[in-house]
Amino acid sequence: MEGDLIEGYFRNELTPAERGAFEQRLAADPAFRHEVEEHGKAVRLVRLLGRQALKARLAERGRQLDAEKARSGFRLPWRITLLATALLALAWWFWDRQTEDSSTPLPDTEIRRDSAETPAPPAPGAAEQAEPKPSAENSPSAAPPAAESSSSHEQLFAAFFRPYHDESLEPAVRGEGEPTPEEQFRQLYWEGRYREALAVFEVLENASKSNANLQFLQANCLLATGQAKEAALALENVLRTSRSRFLPEAQWLLALACLKDGNKGKAKALLQQMAQDAGSPMQEEAGDLLERIERWLQGT
Incomplete structure (x- = not known):
């Protein structure tokens, strides 16, 4: 509302x-x-990216037309050339709004096996496909586990982890001007381009780097790219400051980071806290993962 x-x-x-x-x-x-x-x-980053793509394609088509004229020796009237180029750019624009960039690989697809996981974020301009606001069932990493009880800690992590997404993170489309580094970071995170998002995070101003909500997103990027130790440090800072709206999710992700890093004792302690907290949105998932860890340890 x-x-x-x-x-x-x-x-x-x-x-x-x-x-x-x-x-x-x-x-x-x-x-x-x-x-x-x-x-x-x-909204600024989405519009900027669209304008940049359109300009690049327009320039490329102009170079192609110049090369064709040089080979043939025939010069089209400049108005016809301009009209053809504009029409081509418009067609590219409509096509670009309907498709994803096929050259961008999905990050860490091995952790996306679960059939109930959040779908990939929509392309700019496809707001009607935006994913619903998550409940406890579609909060971060809450997909039903696919690993067997005898799985290693790496396999258990892969079965339960997925980067956090909800509709509040979806970039809107409004405004003009160059995007700020923070806007670029949020856009790249939304698109699932976690390594690029981490690179942008490093150039943020100190005030943005100390923002607990952005640190939570940074930790998701680190976990998605296999950097569990660094993710744990970021999540511990988020929980220590208590200034993020993602505190329950941060505790859950910290347990997963410890599990991936092989720190089973700390992972179990965090999971036990959540499993015993009736107010935690991650209570059920924490209990489920805790039970699987116990079974795994008994089988080793």
Whole structure:
């Protein structure tokens, strides 16, 4: 409901009374104002990427036409050339909105075996395909495990882990201008390009690097690229500051990071805390994984 209100504000669809109430809340509620600002900034990267792709294709077609004219010695009228190039660019634009970049490999596909996992994020402009807001069943890494009880700690990790996604992370499309590094990081994370996202995270300003929510996403990237020790450090910092909206998920991912790193004792301790906490959204998954770890240890 609040998301609809913010979207209506940016689309100028609110009534005068609604707009007045919205702006009063904007002035009085810093958290709400931050959410509105993030909504406004999140769209820039998508538009920039689309413009850059269109310009590149337009330039390439122009070079092809120049080469053809040089070979044939025949020069088309410049208006016809410009029109043909524009039509080709428009066709590329429509095609690009409907397809993913086939040259970008899916990261770490071995951990995406579960049939109930979250689908790949939609391409910009395909908002109707956006995934629903997760419940405990589709929160991070909560897919039903596919590994057998005798699996190693690496196999158990692979069966339970998946990078976190919910609709609040989906980039919107609005605004102009160059994207900030933080916007680039969020966009790359949403697209599942975790190694590239980590590279962008390194150039963020210190204020952004210390943001617990961004650190949580960084930890997901680290786990998705096999860097369990580094992910555990980031997640421990998130839990220590207690300033993230992803605290239950961070505790779950920390247990998985410890499991992947072979630290079974700490993984079990974290899982026991969640399994005994009736208020934890990860209680059921923690109990399930804990039981499988116990069976695995008994079989070794």
